[in-house]
Amino acid sequence: MEYGNFSALLTGDLEAGGESRLLAGGQSLKSTILKLGHHGSNSSSTEAFLYSVAPEEGIISVGRNNYGHPAAEVLSRCASQGIKIWRTDQQGAIRVRTNGLVYTIEGYLK
Numbered sequence: 001m002e003y004g005n006f007s008a009l010l011t012g013d014l015e016a017g018g019e020s021r022l023l024a025g026g027q028s029l030k031s032t033i034l035k036l037g038h039h040g041s042n043s044s045s046t047e048a049f050l051y052s053v054a055p056e057e058g059i060i061s062v063g064r065n066n067y068g069h070p071a072a073e074v075l076s077r078c079a080s081q082g083i084k085i086w087r088t089d090q091q092g093a094i095r096v097r098t099n100g101l102v103y104t105i106e107g108y109l110k
Helices: 016-024 047-053 072-080
Strands: 006-010 033-035 057-060 084-087 093-098 103-108
Touching: 016 047, 047 072, 072 084
Parallel strands: 006 033, 033 057, 057 084
Antiparallel strands: 093 103
16 A cells, blocks of 8 residues: 555565565565564564565554464564564554655554
């Protein structure tokens, strides 16, 4: 999604295989915000993918689960690339607003 100078990549449940196919496509994936794939599981958000997208901020849609999402490895990969993380299990619903030049992100806990 692009609007002016703002862009967001919404990956849904995309995992490493899908990320590899996107990377192989040769198009720029650089985005201001990345919705991390598959609830932040270790099967997504590979180092190469995060490097290519180079987001300023990442959003993880996750709640209580028995799978360990988001994975510590994914959080570490994001931290090493300076990506600020927003998590629905910690901040509640996440709202992103932009006018195409600047953006804001807010969390809304119940």
